[in-house]
Amino acid sequence: MTPDELREIDQDIAVHGARAGDFVRLGDTDLVVRVESDDRQIGNELQIGFGKNARDGIGMRSVRSDESCDVVITNVLVIDALQGIRVTSIGIRNGRISAIGRSGNPDTMDNIDVIVGSGTVIIPGEGLIATAGGIDSHVHAMSPRVCDAALSSGVTTLIAQEFGPFWGVGVGSSWALQHGHNSFASWPLNVGILGRAAGSTTAPLFEALEGGVCGFKIHEDTGAHPRTLDTALTFADEHDIAIALHTDGLNEMMNVDDTINVIAGRAVHAYHVEGCGGGHAPDVLRMAGHDNILASSTNPTLAYGVNAADEHIAMIISAHGMNPELPSDVEIARRRVRNATMAAENRLHDMGVIPVTSSDALGMGRADDTWRKTFAMASMFADRAILDGTVEADKVVTSNERVLRHVAKITINPALVHGLSHEVGAIKEGLLADIVLWPYKSFASKPNMVIKGGIPSWGVVGDPGATVANAQPLVIGPQFGAFGVAPADLGVHFTNSASTVTVAGRRSVPVKNTRTVRGHQMLHHGVLGEVNVDPTGHTVTFNGEIVTSDPISTSSLTRTYLL
Amino acid sequence: MELTPSEQDRLLIFTAAQLAQSRRDRGLKLNHPEAVALICHAVIEAARDGASHSQALAIGQSVVRSDELLPGVASMLFGVAVEAVFDDGRRLVVVDFPGSDTDVPGQVTRLSSSPTVTPSDVVTLDVHNDSSVQISVTTHMHFFEVNPRLRFDREKAYGRHLNIPAGEHVDFPAGSTVSVKLLPITGERVMIGFAGLVDGSLDAPGAKAQAMEKAKKLGYLDGGAS
Numbered sequence: 058m059t060p061d062e063l064r065e066i067d068q069d070i071a072v073h074g075a076r077a078g079d080f081v082r083l084g085d086t087d088l089v090v091r092v093e094s095d096d097r098q099i100g101n102e103l104q105i106g107f108g109k110n111a112r113d114g115i116g117m118r119s120v121r122s123d124e125s126c127d128v129v130i131t132n133v134l135v136i137d138a139l140q141g142i143r144v145t146s147i148g149i150r151n152g153r154i155s156a157i158g159r160s161g162n163p164d165t166m167d168n169i170d171v172i173v174g175s176g177t178v179i180i181p182g183e184g185l186i187a188t189a190g191g192i193d194s195h196v197h198a199m200s201p202r203v204c205d206a207a208l209s210s211g212v213t214t215l216i217a218q219e220f221g222p223f224w225g226v227g228v229g230s231s232w233a234l235q236h237g238h239n240s241f242a243s244w245p246l247n248v249g250i251l252g253r254a255a256g257s258t259t260a261p262l263f264e265a266l267e268g269g270v271c272g273f274k275i276h277e278d279t280g281a282h283p284r285t286l287d288t289a290l291t292f293a294d295e296h297d298i299a300i301a302l303h304t305d306g307l308n309e310m311m312n313v314d315d316t317i318n319v320i321a322g323r324a325v326h327a328y329h330v331e332g333c334g335g336g337h338a339p340d341v342l343r344m345a346g347h348d349n350i351l352a353s354s355t356n357p358t359l360a361y362g363v364n365a366a367d368e369h370i371a372m373i374i375s376a377h378g379m380n381p382e383l384p385s386d387v388e389i390a391r392r393r394v395r396n397a398t399m400a401a402e403n404r405l406h407d408m409g410v411i412p413v414t415s416s417d418a419l420g421m422g423r424a425d426d427t428w429r430k431t432f433a434m435a436s437m438f439a440d441r442a443i444l445d446g447t448v449e450a451d452k453v454v455t456s457n458e459r460v461l462r463h464v465a466k467i468t469i470n471p472a473l474v475h476g477l478s479h480e481v482g483a484i485k486e487g488l489l490a491d492i493v494l495w496p497y498k499s500f501a502s503k504p505n506m507v508i509k510g511g512i513p514s515w516g517v518v519g520d521p522g523a524t525v526a527n528a529q530p531l532v533i534g535p536q537f538g539a540f541g542v543a544p545a546d547l548g549v550h551f552t553n554s555a556s557t558v559t560v561a562g563r564r565s566v567p568v569k570n571t572r573t574v575r576g577h578q579m580l581h582h583g584v585l586g587e588v589n590v591d592p593t594g595h596t597v598t599f600n601g602e603i604v605t606s607d608p609i610s611t612s613s614l615t616r617t618y619l620l
Numbered sequence: 621m622e623l624t625p626s627e628q629d630r631l632l633i634f635t636a637a638q639l640a641q642s643r644r645d646r647g648l649k650l651n652h653p654e655a656v657a658l659i660c661h662a663v664i665e666a667a668r669d670g671a672s673h674s675q676a677l678a679i680g681q682s683v684v685r686s687d688e689l690l691p692g693v694a695s696m697l698f699g700v701a702v703e704a705v706f707d708d709g710r711r712l713v714v715v716d717f718p719g720s721d722t723d724v725p726g727q728v729t730r731l732s733s734s735p736t737v738t739p740s741d742v743v744t745l746d747v748h749n750d751s752s753v754q755i756s757v758t759t760h761m762h763f764f765e766v767n768p769r770l771r772f773d774r775e776k777a778y779g780r781h782l783n784i785p786a787g788e789h790v791d792f793p794a795g796s797t798v799s800v801k802l803l804p805i806t807g808e809r810v811m812i813g814f815a816g817l818v819d820g821s822l823d824a825p826g827a828k829a830q831a832m833e834k835a836k837k838l839g840y841l842d843g844g845a846s
Contacts, residue, residue, distance in 0.1 A: 075728045104786060108789050163807050164810035165807045167806045497726030498696055498726030521626060524712050525712060528701045528712065530632045617725065
């Protein structure tokens with residue numbers, strides 16, 4: 058192409074962002090996606106601003122928002138497990154996604170899907186990527202600031218296990234639960250709390266159920282015995298709630314096969330299935346690949362790195378109330394740390410066997426690192442496309458399917474596992490407008506704006522006394538949706554249908570379909586098979602083939618962006 | 621000190637810049653937040669030293685060099701905005717780092733030229749600006765209803781807009797004549813509002829004649845045959 062043509066392309070991309078057929082590199086990763094489609098009509102692109110066409114009678118129709126929409130995100134690159142990778146516009150009405158497609162005024166533009174009213178709030182999406190808000194299905198809310206960290210990383214839904222600073226791994230007291238729900242209503246987040254399923258009878262489970270939990274946690278630190286496990290799963294089947302499981306890492310009462318037998322085909326969310334976070338040593342990873350066992354990873358072992366093993370011994374001792382002076386504590390901590398299973402875990406993610414990533418925030422994981430680590434892991438396996446303008450379009454290897462698979466791990470799949478998908482997990486008509494906008498250059502590392510229930514609630518803010526909104530020092534912090542009574546209204550309390558709890562100003566929504574969810578339904582995943590772990594050398598196989606990966610010495614999405 | 625929130629924010633820049641400087645002193649390549657902090661700090665201190673706006677901008681552009689940056693960072697240093705206290709008051713300075721990099725986070729690659737459409741129904745008109753000021757018309761404005769002081773064949777412009785890329789405009793300098801190309805308005809072709817000359821469907825029976833009548837009555841200049 059001539060210099061003039063190249064200049065014209067640069068200018069078009071600067072104004073309109075990527076178009077159909079364009080290749081977009083995600084942050085500083087090796088992931089390059091190709092834009093599948095663009096809903097805009099060439100020449101009729103809706104644009105807001107001085108001298109632009111989003112004006113009354115042109116791009117905006119003079120109607121009320123019930124005939125248009127409250128908010129529209131225009132011309133944004135959507136990366137979503139259901140939508141694929143496409144440029145489109147997202148209309149929002151009453152906090153929910155009302156329409157997806159071409160935006161504008163049907164009076165003057167063809168085939169408009171999202172009618173923009175003269176009063177509609179317009180968020181220009183050119184140059185930005187929109188994803189559904191992240192769902193972190195494994196959070197120890199040991200500090201209220203974990204909510205700030207989560208929001209600052211593009212997470213809008215938390216499945217919390219306590220509200221600290223105490224070690225909870227599930228909350229049993231309905232009195233305490235009420236206060237937890239009240240407190241979480243201060244953040245523009247959807248929050249569900251897991252009850253503690255450490256009951257050999259159902260009495261404590263009933264109390265937590267009435268106290269408005271959205272599921273239960275079984276943890277070896279409070280008892281992952283055959284009886285507690287079976288009691289919880291039987292109870293879950295009766296009440297349609299999810300069970301999150303941290304298995305018996307000591308093999309004190311059972312081996313991993315016994316745990317799988319007690320589960321007996323019932324749906325369960327297997328937390329940190331690699332085992333560093335806890336669970337049957339050394340072979341808890343064998344729980345992955347079963348249809349009824351929905352496995353997840355926690356983020357410190359993702360993008361398996363050269364220092365991963367070294368950081369974990371101290372982390373385990375610190376997180377689990379152990380003492381480094383006590384040799385027996387150090388010994389059982391050591392047994393949880395295995396390079397070979399970490400190396401295999403990352404590969405199993407890429408293969409589509411493990412469908413969910415999460416943080417384990419403040420309990421052996423980082424609340425604000427799940428997007429970053431999930432995509433740094435995806436980048437490990439990417440073919441770096443060489444896009445110097447000489448590659449023929451049909452020869453470029455793109456990462457579209459890999460990227461959609463990894464988006465699914467932090468959005469739709471945890472929503473399905475925890476019974477939230479009737480409210481959140483995707484960019485889909487009818488769901489809550491929980492949407493994260495990311496610059497192309499910092500995708501998955503630093504979001505630009507976190508839209509919660511249709512309202513910008515967190516994101517980049519600058520010098521408050523400046524003439525413009527983007528003056529340094531730019532920090533990621535609360536937006537208007539995070540103040541006053543707005544947060545309670547914008548977030549939901551995920552609960553169960555037998556709950557007797559109400560939370561002032563906040564909608565309570567029972568989870569559902571938690572008992573019928575299966576591994577084969579996991580989007581962009583669903584690969585089932587037999588995982589085996591050699592008990593001595595820890596070599597991992599999947600259907601008989603060795604699975605492993607090499608540790609990385611440099612992680613993407615990290616050094617370029619973090620102070 | 622009675623520091624305002626904005627003043628407290630400057631301390632955040634100062635702290636980040638000190639950290640970045642200490643890392644640079646150890647010979648480390650700078651990442652994005654480190655480079656931004658050094659640029660902002662340099663601009664703020666230049667202003668404090670009595671520099672002019674253009675001098676402070678030049679200092680901000682040169683305080684870090686491309687070879688001091690990690691790969692990809694140079695391409696991210698675009699539009700670094702910071703407010704500094706100059707002797708004549710607080711001023712906004714926007715620094716675009718002049719260096720470049722072949723490693724570009726978020727790079728968009730287009731292998732063929734940008735998509736265009738070849739319109740089939742184009743009308744070309746000469747438009748004369750009778751007023752004493754420049755008039756600019758944007759892409760999708762109903763050209764029939766633009767400023768009454770533009771003299772052109774209004775009938776031919778009925779139901780049409782400029783054939784230029786969305787978001788751009790055509791300037792009509794005072795007293796000059798400019799040739800424009802017009803395309804049919806798409807969609808349901810309903811013109812609500814504007815100057816109120818149509819205020820309904822463009823293609824309704826009699827709508828055009830009525831609009832022409834109204835324009836004439838209101839003194840819209842018309843260079844058309846009738």
